[in-house]
Amino acid sequence: MATINKSKTVKTHEGAKGRAFTPEQELRRALMSCMLWEDQFYEDGVAIAQRIATLVPKVKAEAVAAIAVEAREAMKLRHAPLLIVREMARHETHRGLVADTLERIIQRPDELTEFLAIYWADALGPMQQRKKAAVSAQVKKGLARAFAKFDAYQLAKYDRDGAVRLRDVLFITHAKPKDERQEKVWKQLVDGKLAPPDTWEVSLSGGADKKETFERLIVEKKLGALALLRNLRGMQVAGVPKAKIAKALDDMRTDRVLPYRFIAAAQHAPDLEPELEHAMFRSIEGHAKLKGKTRILVDVSGSMDSAISGRSEMRRLDAACGLAVLAREICEDVEIFTFSDAVKKVPARRGFALRDAIVKSQPHSSTYLGRAVQEVDRKGERLIVFTDEQSHDRVDDPKGRGYMINVASYQHGVGHGAWQRIDGFSEKILDWIIAFEED
Known part of the structure; x- marks a missing residue:
């Protein structure tokens, strides 16, 4: 019979040999650039959400909770971390951390109602409603604690029409007010008598x-x-x-x-x-500096020219440009390049002029990241790559300190061996590099 003892080869969407990740790495990769249920260039939002749901029980509960908190606090994501906690609530091994995690990641009143909408939604998306499941004790506890964080102005500002209202959260969780003043505010919320916020x-x-x-x-x-x-x-x-x-x-x-x-x-x-x-x-101003020589390589391929979400005109390329602008300011000695079909060196400009130089440097076409790294990388220097990693060709180990910054949620990527991998497009990425090199 035919042999079944074959190694599993993973590939990027453009065909390069990809890297196999651990479930924890995959979860971080899928989450840190995820606008929940929003399509990306190569994958639709439903597939990404389903992958997140599948990965949660494969990762230790403490690690899942930490990733959700990081996504909310460092990456400023709102909806995807809520999906993480919803999936934690499904699994006995993870339920014990639901209340603490939920209380921490809910930072606006409307996230209380968004969480319950996600809780009752199918992984296929917000419109695929399930029969409303009973809300677990851990979820009630976390929502009740989070509810108590908000004052009258915040509650009034986010008390919006929808399938789930803020007063519904109160009724479901049986939250207890901290004092008489908060009890009065909550009664006004239930009765629809909160003063309209001046927004x-x-x-x-x-x-x-x-x-x-x-x-x-x-x-x-x-x-x-x-x-x-x-x-x-x-x-x-x-x-x-x-x-x-x-x-x-x-x-x-x-x-x-x-x-x-x-x-x-x-x-x-x-x-x-x-x-x-x-x-x-x-x-x-005042940002810590990256000392030494840095080379920055920005992906300007066609997939980077796509919008971050269906409700946003901002592209992943804009996010990469923003990081490049920041890196240009904090790097002690820096050269900037772009890559697609070719590698182009960008003039040493700053701010919007640097953005324009990056965007206009070459046509937004293919993703030959491996070839670009070979051309730009230098021994003894730092190389920072901003990319969605969907390369046509293999990417070898960096010769010096190499950082692969992934700004998309795709399952497979490149960059094996000695690359330091970071997912997302927050300014915290560059803070992490500085802290990492100080250790």
Whole structure:
């Protein structure tokens, strides 16, 4: 008979010999760049969610909980970590950590309702509703603890229509208020009598003059950094003077805003690029430095030119550019290259000029990562690669310190042996490299 004693070979979507990962590595890889149920270039969102669900019981409970917390706190992901905890609740070996993990990863009131929607959804996606399962004791405990973290303003802001409402979470969990004041707030929530929050969404949906509303919110500093960036185009259309918008950008807190957020904002408000670039550089001020010589290699292939999610115009290439902009500022001595069919050296620019140089460096075509590494890598130097790893060719060991930064959720990737592998596109990636080399 034919032999069945064959080694299993894994390949990337473009055909290169891939690397076999442990279940824990696979889970991290699938999660850290995952916009839940959103399609990526090579895989649909349902397949990625199903893979996450399959991997959870294969990984130790403590490791799964730690990965979920990291995804929420370091990578700023909201929905995918909730799916992780939902899958933990299915398995006896993992249930004991559900309450503690759920309390920690829920950081906004609407995540309480989102979790229950996911709890009652099938792995096939949010529209594939199951018959509502009984909510486990650990889930009730975690949701009740998380509910108690939020004040009246936060609850009012996120008390939205939907299949699951905040008051439903209260009824299901039987949460106990900390004091009489919180008990009163919760009763107002149940009765629908919470005072409407003074947010730009409420003001604009109520028919207020948009120009006056935006100007008031700017003066009163009631627009957070992300809300400000997301509404730049709306402000301009409403007629808010450019000087006022520029002043708001100059005053906003930038310590929690990643460079790619400024890149995305500039796509909708290109005439504000100077102000956005200034704010972006402020967000990088004081960052620890990467000493020595660094070479950065950015994947500009066709798959990187696709949107991060169906609801976002931001591409994985924008995320990679944001990381490259940050790396350009914190590296002591740096050269930057792009690769697709060829390898191109990028001029030593900064900020948006560097983004433009990366994007326009060559056509967005194939992914010859192995060839690019051979051409760029140098012994004794640091090489950082930003890629989705779907290479046509094999990638050999780095000659020096090599970091493979994966910005997608695909099952198989490249980079064997001595590569240090990191998944996601948070600024924490570069912090990790600095800390790793200090050890």
